[in-house]
Amino acid sequence: MVKRHKCAFEGCNKVFPYPSFLTRHIRTHTGEKPYKCTECGQTFARKHHLDSHMRRHTGEKPFKCTHEGCDKTFGSSWGRTIHMRTHTGEKPFKCTECGQTFARKHHLDSHMLRHTGEKPFECTECDKAFAQSGARTTHMRTHTGEKPFKCTECDKAFAHKCTLKSHIFIHHTREGQARKKIEEQRIFRALTKAGIDFKREHRIDFSCFKSDSTTACAQIDFLIILAGVIIMLEVDEEQHRFYKGGISCDMKRMSHIMRGLAIDGNELPVLFIRYNPHSFRIDYEKQEGLPKKEREQILIQFIKDYKSPGEGLDIAYMYYDYETDGDDVNLVVTNSNEYHPQMKECVRHIIR
8 A cells, every 4th residue: 555645744754545544643733623522512533533422422332242141332342342352351552661461551551650650640739649640530539528429229429439339249239248258257267277366256335435326336357365465357348448437437436446445444555457358559550469368378477476566556457559659658548638647647557
């Protein structure tokens, strides 16, 4: 095919076989977007991009997955192509630095920023910056308090779509309830095998002083007393994000537990271990993480090696989302303005 139609823009040497191809290319220089949506006014440089966009308004999804047993449909052929990779396992976009592969190019682009250290998306409310625009959008909700994802089964709302999905699975499906018990049972077996004495589902009452409508007691998954320290190990499925009341409720619960122990005459130091058996994110990028068996071995070793800093409260988070800033590591959960400053001072261990 002979290419005779050359771009006239300075510094651009691209040549095309047809005038229409050249016209379309020139729009990358001029920014022209002649195709306009009649519903919302959004404009596009290519007609087929407008056609795909219009299907969002009409709800039409003419592109059906061809994989046997899958009935998903899509508004664009590209959407179907990307989806098909979930069946084939194809990941055509490869990182030139570490060899990791991706199913989508924008996932590769975001990944490459981890090698360069570039964080082009800055928060307009604080001095934080992010490698992905989606990460900034998620972060901004810590300032606005926006919770756009609502559960259709109850009155809960969430800042993140993945949190809503976790909430629905755990609270509104039998499978989710069963899995919760399975994760606790794994820890039960790990503690038993390690020879660590514990009490399961230990109840701490604080009805004598609670002054609001919250529950009058707390159930601790595993209570351990070891080397003069009370260890409260809780299995936080999906990082406890989907539980009723959110972070502020969790803060209140921990403080009530400490007060309840004090009323009962406890003088021993207390360690809360918040152990997440599921996935977590570093700088908003999902991590494959260690196999559960290895995580459990690390948990057991941490319990055995733990040395208390003295009296009072100590908190450890294991496999929770965190952000990096140079050599600093900051938990996403403690960055929330709902996380009490005095409690945050007690978070001395981030195991990842």
